[in-house]
Amino acid sequence: MLLLLLGLVLFLGAHSVRIVADGWRASTIAAIGEKPWKGAYSLVSIAGFVLIVVGFSLARQQGPHLLWPAPSVWTRHLAALLTLFAFILVAAAYVPGNAIKLAVRDPMVLGVAVWAFAHLLANNTEVDVLLFGAFLAWAVTDYVAAQKRRRTEGSTSAQPTAAVPKSVSGTKTVATIVVGAVAWAVFAFWLHGWWIGVRPFG
Known part of the structure; x- marks a missing residue:
């Protein structure tokens, strides 16, 4: 379950930046450039997605609650x-x-x-x-x-x-x-x- 939680935090957190910190997002993109931002965003999203898939599978194998x-x-x-x-x-x-x-x-x-x-x-x-x-x-x-x-x-x-x-x-x-x-x-x-x-x- 811990892996699933971590994956959700990473994946949904990355996709929530514009919801909760749109100004910070815009200033960061202006400071580092759009490509580095997209690269970091993609890496965090992929890592989160992998953790979600693995964590969900492991949690289901432990038996349904x-x-x-x-x-x-x-x-x-x-x-x-x-x-x-x-x-x-x-x-x-x-x-x-x-x-x-x-x-x-x-x-x-x-x-x-x-x-x-x-x-x-x-x-x-x-x-x-x-x-x-x-x-x-x-x-x-x-x-x-x-x-x-x-x-x-x-x-x-x-x-x-x-x-x-x-x-x-x-x-x-x-x-x-x-x-x-x-x-x-x-x-x-x-x-x-x-x-x-x-x-x-x-």
Whole structure:
């Protein structure tokens, strides 16, 4: 559990700098340069991610500590559906010119929130609640902070504050949905069982 906690602190801490210390972040980038900042940020994030994966696996091997009775079967189906939406949202962050990104502005963060919430619905162990609860809390906080920052910056500058498409394409929106759905299917039916050790569909 200690490794998982350390990983969460490193990974989510690195991704929370702009939420809690945006001014310090800006001054540090100005002082050392954008590339060194991105390099340090990436190293801390990778280290945190590795610790999360290893720590989560070790914690599950030590035996589940149940916090409440096993969720009903329907929660697994709902979680699978929500996770599909999460994959589509993440895809929307990378496919240019899609309507989803224009509508939600921060599809990656929103996708993480939906993914974490879905897994909280279908799991009842201490380690699951710690992992997915931490990601859900971070995602909601980051999404709210981004919206607030965008409104503040938008009121003081004529420049756009987020890289959203000025125009959208129906074809690219459909492509976003297809890419997200295919990625979800590959992960749900094959990679999830191989990587996590749990098969969502039996």
